[in-house]
Amino acid sequence: MPYTTGMDPKGPIPVSLFFTCLADAFSPGVGFATVKVLERFGAEVRVPLSQTCCGQPAYNSGNRKEARAMARKFLLSFPGEGYIVTPSGSCAAMVRHGYPVLFRDEPRTLALAHAVGERIYELSQFLVDVLGVTDPKSDFRGKVTYHDSCHLRRGLGVVEAPRKLLRAVPGVEFVEMEEADRCCGFGGVFSIKYPQISCRMTERKIERILATGASYVTSGDLGCLMNIGGMLSRQGYPVKAIHLAEILAGESSGAPAAAGSPGEGRS
Amino acid sequence: MEPGAKAFPRNARKALSDPALQAALGRTTGRFLDHRAAAVAAFPEFEATRERASAIKLEALSRLDVHLSRFIEEAEKRGAVVHVAKGPVQARGIAAQIAREEGVALAVKSKSMVSEEISFNAALAEAGLEVVESDLGEFILQLAGEPPSHIIAPAVHKSRAEISELFSRRLGAPPTDSIPELVAIARRHLREKFLSAGMGVSGANFLVADTGSVVLVTNEGNGRMGTILPRVHLAVAGIEKVIPRMADLPAFLRLLPRSASGQILSSYVSILTGTRQAGDAEGPERMHILLVDCGRSAILEGKYREVLKCIRCGACLNSCPVYQSVGGHAYGWVYSGPIGAVLTPLLIGLSEAAPLPDASTLCGACAEVCPVKIPLPDFLLELRADAREQGLKTPGEIAGMKGYAGVMKRAGLLEAVERIAGVLVQFFTKGKPVEGLPHPFSGWTERRDFPAVAIRPFRKLWKARRGVRE
Amino acid sequence: MTPTDERELLLRRVRSAVGKHGAEAGGAAPAEGARNPLAEDERLDLFERMFLSAGGVIFRGPMEKVMSDLGEILRTEGVAALFFPEDDASAREIAEALVPFGPFHLTTGAEVRGGSPAVTAGFRSAEAGIAETGTVVETSAGGRTLLPGLLADVHVSLLPASSVVERMDEALAALAAGPPRNISFLSGPSKSADIEQTLAVGAHGPRKVIVLLV
Numbered sequence: 001m002p003y004t005t006g007m008d009p010k011g012p013i014p015v016s017l018f019f020t021c022l023a024d025a026f027s028p029g030v031g032f033a034t035v036k037v038l039e040r041f042g043a044e045v046r047v048p049l050s051q052t053c054c055g056q057p058a059y060n061s062g063n064r065k066e067a068r069a070m071a072r073k074f075l076l077s078f079p080g081e082g083y084i085v086t087p088s089g090s091c092a093a094m095v096r097h098g099y100p101v102l103f104r105d106e107p108r109t110l111a112l113a114h115a116v117g118e119r120i121y122e123l124s125q126f127l128v129d130v131l132g133v134t135d136p137k138s139d140f141r142g143k144v145t146y147h148d149s150c151h152l153r154r155g156l157g158v159v160e161a162p163r164k165l166l167r168a169v170p171g172v173e174f175v176e177m178e179e180a181d182r183c184c185g186f187g188g189v190f191s192i193k194y195p196q197i198s199c200r201m202t203e204r205k206i207e208r209i210l211a212t213g214a215s216y217v218t219s220g221d222l223g224c225l226m227n228i229g230g231m232l233s234r235q236g237y238p239v240k241a242i243h244l245a246e247i248l249a250g251e252s253s254g255a256p257a258a259a260g261s262p263g264e265g266r267s
Numbered sequence: 268m269e270p271g272a273k274a275f276p277r278n279a280r281k282a283l284s285d286p287a288l289q290a291a292l293g294r295t296t297g298r299f300l301d302h303r304a305a306a307v308a309a310f311p312e313f314e315a316t317r318e319r320a321s322a323i324k325l326e327a328l329s330r331l332d333v334h335l336s337r338f339i340e341e342a343e344k345r346g347a348v349v350h351v352a353k354g355p356v357q358a359r360g361i362a363a364q365i366a367r368e369e370g371v372a373l374a375v376k377s378k379s380m381v382s383e384e385i386s387f388n389a390a391l392a393e394a395g396l397e398v399v400e401s402d403l404g405e406f407i408l409q410l411a412g413e414p415p416s417h418i419i420a421p422a423v424h425k426s427r428a429e430i431s432e433l434f435s436r437r438l439g440a441p442p443t444d445s446i447p448e449l450v451a452i453a454r455r456h457l458r459e460k461f462l463s464a465g466m467g468v469s470g471a472n473f474l475v476a477d478t479g480s481v482v483l484v485t486n487e488g489n490g491r492m493g494t495i496l497p498r499v500h501l502a503v504a505g506i507e508k509v510i511p512r513m514a515d516l517p518a519f520l521r522l523l524p525r526s527a528s529g530q531i532l533s534s535y536v537s538i539l540t541g542t543r544q545a546g547d548a549e550g551p552e553r554m555h556i557l558l559v560d561c562g563r564s565a566i567l568e569g570k571y572r573e574v575l576k577c578i579r580c581g582a583c584l585n586s587c588p589v590y591q592s593v594g595g596h597a598y599g600w601v602y603s604g605p606i607g608a609v610l611t612p613l614l615i616g617l618s619e620a621a622p623l624p625d626a627s628t629l630c631g632a633c634a635e636v637c638p639v640k641i642p643l644p645d646f647l648l649e650l651r652a653d654a655r656e657q658g659l660k661t662p663g664e665i666a667g668m669k670g671y672a673g674v675m676k677r678a679g680l681l682e683a684v685e686r687i688a689g690v691l692v693q694f695f696t697k698g699k700p701v702e703g704l705p706h707p708f709s710g711w712t713e714r715r716d717f718p719a720v721a722i723r724p725f726r727k728l729w730k731a732r733r734g735v736r737e
Numbered sequence: 738m739t740p741t742d743e744r745e746l747l748l749r750r751v752r753s754a755v756g757k758h759g760a761e762a763g764g765a766a767p768a769e770g771a772r773n774p775l776a777e778d779e780r781l782d783l784f785e786r787m788f789l790s791a792g793g794v795i796f797r798g799p800m801e802k803v804m805s806d807l808g809e810i811l812r813t814e815g816v817a818a819l820f821f822p823e824d825d826a827s828a829r830e831i832a833e834a835l836v837p838f839g840p841f842h843l844t845t846g847a848e849v850r851g852g853s854p855a856v857t858a859g860f861r862s863a864e865a866g867i868a869e870t871g872t873v874v875e876t877s878a879g880g881r882t883l884l885p886g887l888l889a890d891v892h893v894s895l896l897p898a899s900s901v902v903e904r905m906d907e908a909l910a911a912l913a914a915g916p917p918r919n920i921s922f923l924s925g926p927s928k929s930a931d932i933e934q935t936l937a938v939g940a941h942g943p944r945k946v947i948v949l950l951v
Contacts, residue, residue: 019725021675025685026718028725047729052675058668060629062651062660066672073676101648154631183588187628194276194626195710196283200592201628202715230715233700295934315770322766329764332752339744351743403940404931422931430932450929450937457941462852478916488887488927488942495883495919496850506751513913515766517905520870528930531787532870535942536922538909543918548822548882550918560747568754 012044013131014082018120020091021053022222030222033249034087034123041131043085051077056094059102061189068102075099075112083130084120087245089152089220092122097155122152122220123245128161134168138250141171145214146244147205147228148181149221162220162244169247177208177217186227202231209239218244268596272611272620278597279626288424292594295423299585302529303636310525320518321640324576327476327510331567334476334509335558341479345541347554352385358559359390362501365555366396369499371465375457377483377490378402379470380418380579381505381559383601384614387468398468399460401489403453410437416595416603418581419527424594457489467493467551471504472578473519474556477512480540481556484523484533491537500539500551506558507567507575513538519578522638526580562614571646574609576639583633583643589626598623605633605643612650621659624650663707682726689722775903780868781950784901787871791925792938794947803949804831807893808838811858814891814945818844818853821860822882827895828860831949846884859885859943863894865908866901866948872924873948874908878917886923892943894923896950 015038019031035045055070074095078084086092099113127133144166152158159181166174185191185201205228209217217232217239219225229241268278282288307313327334339349350365352358362385366374374391376382376398388398388409400409404422408415410433415421422430430449434440440452469490473482481502483490494500510516516538524530543550566575584590584604595603600620602610608627612620624647633643654660674684692701700716703709711717723731775783785795794810796803811819819841821828835841841858849857861882865874873894875886886892902908905922912920927942938944 019729021681024681024725025688025720028721028723028728031725031729047733049726049730050678052678052681055672055675058672060648060651061664061668062624062648062653062655063665063668063672064652064655066668069672070675101645150628150630150632154635181632183628183630183632185588185628187630190625190628192708192711194279194589195713196280197589197592197626198628198711199714200283201588204588226718227715230700230712230717233716234702234714291933298934319766319769326764326766329755329758332748332755335751336748349744351747353743353747357743401941402931403929407931420931420934423934425932427933446932446935447937449932450940454939454941459852461941462850478913480916486927487929487940489940491921492887492941495887506747513909513916514769514906516909518769520905531791532872532922532924534791534923534925534928536872536924538912538916538920538922540916540918540920543877546880547877547918548880549884550877558747560750564747564750564754567751568757572758 013042015043015045016078016082016084017045017047018051018078018084018086018091019047020086020088020222022226023087026226027222027243030087030243030245033243033245034085036249037123037127037136037245038085040137041127041133048077054091054094056091056098057188059094059098064102071099071102071113072109075109075116078116078119082119083126084116085123085126086120087123087220087243088222089122089149089156089158090223092120093151093155095120122156122158124162124165124220125156125158128164133165136165136168136248138169138248139171140169140247140250142216143173143175143214144216144218144247145175145177145209145212146180147177147184147209147217147219147224149219149224150183152220153181158220165244165248166218172247175212175214177212179208184224184228186223188223191227199231202227206231206235206237210237214239216240216242216247218242218247220244268599270599272599272615272623274599275597275622275626278599279593282593282597287426288594291424291426292591295417295420296585296591299528299581303526303582303585306525306529306531310521312521313525316518316521317638317640320522320638321576323510323515323518324639325573328507328567328572328575331506331509334511335506337476338474338479338509341477342541342556343479345479347479347541347556350555350557351560352557353560355385355561358385358557358561359387361557362387362503363390363394365501366391366394366466369466369553371396371499373460373464374398374466374468375401375460375464375493375497376468377470377485377493378405378421379468379503380601381470381561382468382503383414384561385559387503399457399464401457401461401493402485403450403487406453406457407433410434414596417584418579418602420581424596461492461496464493464497466499466501467497468501468503469494471502471508472523473516474504474509475513475516476509478540480513480538482516483537483539484520484535486534488535491535494537494539494551495549498551499553499555501555501557502539503557503559506560506563523578523580526582526636526638566613570649571609571613573641574613574646576641577606577610578639580638582636582638586632586636588628588630588632605647609643609646609650617650617653617657618659621654624654678726682724685720685724689720689724692720693722769906775868780901780903781898783903784866784868784871785950787868788925788948789871791871792928793871793925794945795950796947797950804834805838807947808835810945810947811835811841811891812839815856816841816858816891818842818855818857819860820844820846820849820857820885820889822846822885825860825862825881827862827951828885831893831895832860846882849884849888857889858891858893859889860893861885861895863896864900865911866896867905867908867922868901868903870905870924872922873946875921875923876912876917877919883919883921886921887942889943890939891945891947892923893947893949896948898950
């Protein structure tokens, strides 16, 4: 059941952008691409500038005290009503499913966490399930394969929305890879604690990507893309890791740029 | 491989560089997964059955005292003797005492995970018994002197060449590269054991409270043979195996083989109730049931209760990309894969198994396949939080997390840190991806680049674009 | 510490652990939903399909034709000896009728149990069949032996069509009131994939299981 804002259905759709700390620091272009797509479909995008990080790295590593501090900060940064949209399945899943665990012993914050959790959507999920977008109106061109981010697919249950959008871009030749839903090996802190296991998983993902012959691999999470793109660039493969938002925005079109450098903003 | 779950990081690295193991893992887990997926797709009732099985297990666990009492009462009414062991030491003592009192010299055993927990075979060997593992995989491992590496395919890591070599060295069999011939060698050897053993030892897939029955599910028929032919039957089972009613059994029988190997039903299901009855043609004269606690009642008390729903199908192992990469032995104790990463710390203590809950990307593939809906990723997260509370995390990690949370407390501070990092990184990398991160992040960049920090983060660019004054 | 004390202590520990959860504990699980039962021929067809997919062999139809086909299978399997429970008249009848179809001789369960090296086929009447899983049910009720389906190289199970039920639940319900020591569900041959994930039959029990639907 999609969240309803209680606002005028004919007026502009109020959306707060949660751009994520990864996009902020490493791929600002993903943030702008997300805004561009949202505005294209009638959203009035606000960007709360007090936001930082949802706290997932701390939560996932069991450091709940720190995770709670960041979660509180997040809840304060997105007050009121209106949708919250983010170019990350993982961060959206954290707010929806992680926050209720963090605040299970604090009834008032828990209620707030539930309320905010209901408002948050990952970008493709928002476009398809809430706005009913069937044609993303992107002029992106290229052969693209899609990697399911684990938390987008199994955390939020979003499987078809990104695929539908990709297939609807006329210039995109969409090709499914084998084991698209198999973890790429990132896992946040996992990739630092167990880099060898992580790399083994990434290698298998790379094999599957290369087997498609695609020029681009896309996903709904920058964590996966940093990981996949980082190995693609180290190994010198001519495949570019690019965020779904950038494809939908119709940016970065053309020949693959230097791999492993998702996004713009580096001048 | 080193024994002990603490050695996981070292064992995992060894496993990754073992080409034979890697080949075996790819072969096995892939096939199990494909077969499982096909079986589930062909069974429209799967989801409903999963819900029902999970509900039955929760019902059983929520009144486990009542169901256990009922099980004991019904089993003893039908001639079985029920023993209870709090820990592994007591369990070993009771098993040895049963063997001594029954005057048994040779026992044939079918696969039992709980018996691995209590080092059952060693206990009986000390009591002077010969214990022969009769499950083919376990038999191979017993000859090789190794522990199992997979719940339902214990010898997945062994090639036919290794097995042929083992059979010719230990059994004097002619070498062969034919798998049917290897199976036939084991059959001949074990048939003799079955016919002469005084005791058959089994585990239990389920204990049925309202009839006092022990249920075994096997494909080879060894469990069946060992519980029909020998004079004594000893079943060893964890207390969480109890289901309330015989009528509950079908739901589990529909899920277990499909989840484990993609079969609709395993070749043999034996429902064993009490001793042989007057006029029976065969069956054991004596039946002992050893109920083992070994930490289960403590799990029952706390937030991890639902892990006791596990029916040991192994689906979470097969689906886990970490298990697929390192195999079962790396986990260093009886249980491996996601269920091992949760169960091992709960059974032997988190301090003895601290590396295991971290050995997961939290990808959720395990929870997706679990036939009784155990929230394995949630439990891994809880265990990681427990590790922090129990002081098991490194000071470096805690300091790092505190520092990170401190920066994230204020957007302005984050922006300043980003600016400094951006300038430094750009200075060193000239806009190219980072090829070498410092410790403790250096593993990341061994075979991967790390993206350079943007000189101007999104927040700053956005403010500039919208004319927001800093 | 006496065993009874240990038992009481365990139950006390469990009771206390269970009590810690109180209201959130699981209630009685819902019963299986109502279903529309299959008609008899559908049920038998389902049984046949599932039994075949489990790797079994099944014969339905006129007995003369069955005998010659069955004899051929047994010869192909290298069977030399046939055995049946002394008190199982139907099994005896089939086994004796098969003798002319091959160089077969009759033997006894005792000889087989003694470890006779001859390749054997064990005959026995089954108590029930389960269509959903392609399962033959054999039990120790009434003092009947399980050896033909246990020790033989080939097992021939005689299954009356009237005793094939659709679901496992029905088969178990009929047995739960006073369960015999041994209830065996047999679904296909004894098999193992423990070596290199390669399926091999006849791991311990019969390498071939044949149902005569009578």
